[in-house]
Amino acid sequence: MSIANRVHITKRTGASGGAQLASRLIAIVVALAASGLVMLFMGYHPLEIFGKIITSSLSTYSRFGETMNKTILLTMLSLGISVAFRMKFWNIGAEGQFYMGAFGAALIAFGFPDLPAWLLLPLMGLCAFVFGGIWALIPALIKAKFTTSETLVTLMMNYIAISFISYLQYGPWKDPESLGAAKIARFSDNAILPKVFGIHAGWIIMLVLVVVMTILLKYTKLGYQIDVLGESETTAKYAGMNTLKIMIIAVLLSGGLCGVAGFMQASAVEKSITDQMSGGLGFTAVITAWLAKLKPPVIVVVSFAFSMLLQSGKALQVMGIPSSITEVLQGVIIFFVLGSEFFINYKISFRKADKEG
Amino acid sequence: MDILNEISLFLQTSVQMGTHILFAIVGGIICEKVGNMNLGIEGMMLMGAAVGFQVACATANPFLAVLSAGLAGLVGALIYAFITVTLRGNQVVTGLVLTIFGTGVAGFIGKSVSGNTVPAEVVDAFKPYDIPVLCDIPIIGKALFSQSGYVQAAIVVAILAYLYIKKTKFGLNMRAVGENPAAADASGINVTLYKYVHVLAGGFLCGVGGAYLSTVFLTTWQDNVTAGAGWIAVALVIFSTWNPLKAIFAAYLFGMLKGLNFKMQGWGFSVPSQILEMLPYIATIVVLVFITLRKKRENQPPQALGDPYFREER
Numbered sequence: 001m002s003i004a005n006r007v008h009i010t011k012r013t014g015a016s017g018g019a020q021l022a023s024r025l026i027a028i029v030v031a032l033a034a035s036g037l038v039m040l041f042m043g044y045h046p047l048e049i050f051g052k053i054i055t056s057s058l059s060t061y062s063r064f065g066e067t068m069n070k071t072i073l074l075t076m077l078s079l080g081i082s083v084a085f086r087m088k089f090w091n092i093g094a095e096g097q098f099y100m101g102a103f104g105a106a107l108i109a110f111g112f113p114d115l116p117a118w119l120l121l122p123l124m125g126l127c128a129f130v131f132g133g134i135w136a137l138i139p140a141l142i143k144a145k146f147t148t149s150e151t152l153v154t155l156m157m158n159y160i161a162i163s164f165i166s167y168l169q170y171g172p173w174k175d176p177e178s179l180g181a182a183k184i185a186r187f188s189d190n191a192i193l194p195k196v197f198g199i200h201a202g203w204i205i206m207l208v209l210v211v212v213m214t215i216l217l218k219y220t221k222l223g224y225q226i227d228v229l230g231e232s233e234t235t236a237k238y239a240g241m242n243t244l245k246i247m248i249i250a251v252l253l254s255g256g257l258c259g260v261a262g263f264m265q266a267s268a269v270e271k272s273i274t275d276q277m278s279g280g281l282g283f284t285a286v287i288t289a290w291l292a293k294l295k296p297p298v299i300v301v302v303s304f305a306f307s308m309l310l311q312s313g314k315a316l317q318v319m320g321i322p323s324s325i326t327e328v329l330q331g332v333i334i335f336f337v338l339g340s341e342f343f344i345n346y347k348i349s350f351r352k353a354d355k356e357g
Numbered sequence: 358m359d360i361l362n363e364i365s366l367f368l369q370t371s372v373q374m375g376t377h378i379l380f381a382i383v384g385g386i387i388c389e390k391v392g393n394m395n396l397g398i399e400g401m402m403l404m405g406a407a408v409g410f411q412v413a414c415a416t417a418n419p420f421l422a423v424l425s426a427g428l429a430g431l432v433g434a435l436i437y438a439f440i441t442v443t444l445r446g447n448q449v450v451t452g453l454v455l456t457i458f459g460t461g462v463a464g465f466i467g468k469s470v471s472g473n474t475v476p477a478e479v480v481d482a483f484k485p486y487d488i489p490v491l492c493d494i495p496i497i498g499k500a501l502f503s504q505s506g507y508v509q510a511a512i513v514v515a516i517l518a519y520l521y522i523k524k525t526k527f528g529l530n531m532r533a534v535g536e537n538p539a540a541a542d543a544s545g546i547n548v549t550l551y552k553y554v555h556v557l558a559g560g561f562l563c564g565v566g567g568a569y570l571s572t573v574f575l576t577t578w579q580d581n582v583t584a585g586a587g588w589i590a591v592a593l594v595i596f597s598t599w600n601p602l603k604a605i606f607a608a609y610l611f612g613m614l615k616g617l618n619f620k621m622q623g624w625g626f627s628v629p630s631q632i633l634e635m636l637p638y639i640a641t642i643v644v645l646v647f648i649t650l651r652k653k654r655e656n657q658p659p660q661a662l663g664d665p666y667f668r669e670e671r
Contacts, residue, residue, distance in 0.1 A: 011667065042465060092396075092449060142642075148649045149658065151394070151449065156592055156638040156645075159585075163638075167631035283453050290450045324464030331458025335436060338451055342444035346667075 012347045020344050027340030028333070035332040042328070044321065053326070056315030057308040063315075065199050070281070070307035072202045073265055075300050077285030079213055080257030082294035084136070086217065087250050088230040093139065093154030094258045095282025096161035097132040101259025102266040102273045103165060104131030105191075106184070109267070113188035120190050125263050132259015133252035135161060140251040144244055158282065166275040186272050193268035200268035206300075209257070214296045226250050258282070284310075291337060306330070361495055367616055368500035372508060373574065375612025377402070377583070379511040380566025381590035382597060382604040383518045384430075388559030389594060390522060391552045392535040392661040396452030397437055398563050399587025400459020401430040405564025406582050407463035407470075410571040414473045419482035422572055423507075423565055430564020431557050433459055438556040442549055445665035456587065467578050475576040483507050483573045500609075507573050511608075514562065518601040531555055535659030538666040548666055563587070592641040598648055598656040611637055 036046030057067045077094045084091035091097075104127040112120060139153035168184065175185040193200045217223040225246045229236045236243050266273045288306055292298035309330055313323035381398050388395045395401075409426025413419070437455050440446040483505045492502040501512075522528040533541040534551045542548045571582050589611060597603035614633055621627045648656040 009667075090449060092453075142646060146646050146649045148645050149662075151663065152595055152645055152658075153642055155396075155588075156642050159588065159592075159638045160635050163631045163635040166634070167629050170631065171629050284457070287450055287453055287457075290447060322465050322468045324461040324468070327457050327461025328465060329461075331454055331461060334454045335440060335451075335458070338440050338446040338454070339444050341446055346445070 008349045010347050010349070012345055023340055023344050024337070027337050030340075031333040031336030034336060035329050038328060038332055039325065042325065044325070049316070049321070049325065052316060052319065052321070053308060053312040057311040061198060063311065067304070067307045067311045068199045068203060069269055070310050071300070071304045072200075072206045073261055073269075073281055074285055074288055074303035074306055075206050075210070076202075076261035076264065077258050077282055078289035078292065078299045078303060079209060079296055080132075080254045080259075080261065081285055081289040082292070082296070082299065083213070083217070083226070083250055083257065084254035085289060086230050086294050087226045087247065089140070089143075089247065089251060089254075090151040091136060091139075091154050091251070091254050092151060092283070092286050093136060093157045093255070094261075094285050095278055095280070096154070096158035097135045097255040097258035098262040098265070098278050098282050099158075099161040099165050099273075099275075100135040101128035101132035101256075101262030102277065103161075103168070103262075104128045104259060105263035105266050106187070106273045109187045109191035110185070113191065115190060117190040117194070121193060121267070124191060124267060125260055128259040128263030129256035130259070132262060133254075133256035136251050136255020136258070137248065140247060144247065162275055165273060169273075169275050184272050184274065187267065191267060192271055193264065200264070202264040202268055205260075205264065210296045210300055213257075217296070222246070222249065279310075281310075287334060291334065365496050365499040367620065368497060368613070369503060371612035371616045372500045372504060372609055373612070374615045375608035375610075376508045376511045377566040377569045377574070378586055378590050378593065378611055379515060379604060379608035380562045380569065381587060382593045382608055383511075383515050383601050384559040384562030384566065385590050385594040386559075386597070386599050386601055386604060387518060387522075387555050387562070388434075389662055390535045390599060390659055391531050391555040392538060392659050392664065392666070393438075393441060393552060393556050394448050394452065394663045395434070395437055395455070395556065395559065396449060396591060397433060397455025397459065397587075398452075398590050399583055399585070400456035401433040401560050401563035402459075402567030402570075402583045402587045402590075403463035403581070404429040404433050404459045404567065406567035406571040407466040407578075409564070409568025410473075410475070410578055411466055411470050413475050413479045413568075413572045414470055417476040417478040419479045419572075422479060423568060426564045426568030426572075427561040428564065430560040430562070430567065432560075433564070434557045434560020437560070438553050441665065442552045442556070445667060448663050448665070460581065463582075464580060467580055471578045471580075473578060475572050479572060480576060505573060507569055511566075511569075512605060515601040515605045522601065532659070535661055538661055538664075539668075542666075542668060548668075552666075563590075566590075589637055592637055595658070596637070596641045596644050598644065599658065600656075 039046040039049050056063060058064050077098060080097065081091055081094050105124040108120065108124045108127045135157060136154070139150045139157060142148050142153055143150045170182045173184045174182045193202060195201065196204060217226070225236070225241055228239065228241065229243055229246055233243060265277055270277050284306065288302045289299060292302040309326050313326040316325060317323040381402055385395065385398055405426035408429035409422045412425040413422035416422070433455055437451055440451045441448045485503055485505050488502040492498045522532065530541065530546045531551055533546060534548050538548045567583060571578060575582065593604065593607040593611060597607040614636060618630045618633055
């Protein structure tokens with residue numbers, strides 16, 4: 001008679017919204033406590049570190065601005081990812097779609113540097129959307145044609161895109177005027193997103209897109225079709241939906257949004273493109289999208305919290321605390337939140353030992 | 358004669374450059390064969406690299422260094438296994454988080470050892486040695502028989518993994534778990550146990566692979582020492598169609614590609630190195646499409662790869 005026989009696990013159907021929220025909050029509290037222990041173990045005072053994370057990411061307006069820059073980037077990428085994930089198309093290629101979007105924006109920026117900003121910027125955004133979308137579409141078409149797993153193909157496409165940008169940076173696009181390190185030339189002033197209230201205008205685009213995506217996913221036919229397709233392809237087919245068409249639109253949208261994220265980062269933050277400009281956030285965004293349950297408004301909140309952690313890394317380093325501590329923290333917190341999902345989705349009951357053998 | 362010598366030296370370096378990847382690919386294969394896709398390979402390699410390096414510096418004991426590196430990878434895999442197997446969490450997300458976590462842990466440990474070099478005892482233990490007669494075989498002699506024991510261990514591990522997966526009862530059971538856990542469960546295989554054991558074994562190998570880089574190949578600590586090797590390994594697991602024997606080939610092919618990069622600068626003509634860096638990924642996509650097209654059973658990804666198993670749902 002083992003313990004395993006006495007513990008009975010059943011799938012919970014529809015835990016109430018309140019119960020779900022409560023479990024998540026408990027998970028976050030436990031996660032913070034656990035990460036505090038980890039910090040103690042690493043030889044730091046947890047409250048001091050938590051305090052520094054908050055002050056270094058929020059205490060001055062410029063720090064807040066830096067945090068917002070990351071929030072915008074993470075939110076845009078997570079929005080893109082969530083469209084595909086809702087359809088259970090596991091697009092973990094945001095990183096690559098981001099870089100190809102940035103490349104698309106740069107093509108326009110370098111091609112027409114003298115266009116007025118009101119025309120140049122939208123063109124860059126559009127081109128970024130198309131390039132990011134196409135980069136996502138390739139694995140989708142491969143999947144449609146050969147039933148090849150999109151998880152693996154989108155993952156591979158990331159590295160192809162990054163190497164491609166690297167190639168441009170060290171090869172044909174290398175700025176001859178840059179001495180020392182290979183760099184791509186700076187965009188013309190017209191190609192740089194203006195600041196609104198001290199933060200680049202991407203935050204307005206981000207907020208608009210969060211609203212648009214919420215409406216699109218929740219209240220439109222396309223959003224409904226994406227959800228049905230995600231639930232079951234057979235159901236979608238029986239209901240007479242053109243599943244291939246829905247998949248193509250959703251994937252284009254998914255990659256396109258990641259591409260636009262690339263445009264915003266290139267134009268507003270880097271003012272050029274580099275092979276390091278994502279900082280790996282294309283992968284982090286998979287995590288934030290998942291933690292936010294693929295809901296656009298929640299994505300903003302989760303992305304902001306993550307950005308605080310990311311932003312504080314640099315500041316901690318200055319204070320002589322290794323920045324890697326924020327990576328450890330991210331890990332511990334998300335491990336706990338991932339674990340807590342189990343208690344939302346499953347119910348555990350204990351049987352009496354004498355029942356069943 | 359000179360050219361032959363050149364080639365054999367080139368192959369020798371290529372094998373060294375593919376060794377950490379070979380450990381990681383075999384680890385990845387073992388993990389994926391029970392149906393768990395672990396994108397945390399990079400993180401586990403880094404944890405192994407950092408812990409192995411630190412223990413090597415602290416104890417000057419090569420055996421302890423390798424063992425602790427493996428255990429570091431195993432601890433990473435244990436977190437992953439607990440979340441994905443016991444708590445049925447999402448494998449992709451958990452793996453990605455493991456990579457972030459491992460990078461952080463390695464960075465933190467690395468802080469305290471940066472500037473150190475691996476002690477002479479450890480360097481000596483892993484020095485390349487000549488196996489008489491065999492190492493004089495033209496072209497491939499040096500590559501295989503004038504190497505560090507660590508390098509040869511990788512080949513042995515790959516061969517053993519192959520025999521285990523294809524020829525033993527445990528290997529058969531493990532494949533059953535990866536293909537169809539419900540059927541495996543019904544036939545009396547302990548699915549949870551199988552998943553745990555193999556995910557942990559895979560993590561152990563990834564840790565050992567990481568430690569090769571830090572303690573043998575470089576012998577000094579570099580931040581982010583794996584530099585994406587874990588992701589190459591994820592790709593090459595597929596490239597080798599989940600077969601550890603083909604993994605040997607895949608890893609050394611990758612090593613040759615790396616070596617070619619350096620060589621070409623000397624030869625005066627060059628393909629941009631970034632284009633060469635794309636090749637493993639492009640090749641992997643081609644292989645993926647090819648195996649789904651050919652539908653040859655033994656080359657397919659494990660059927661239940663990525664799915665959590667929940668008994669009541671079968």
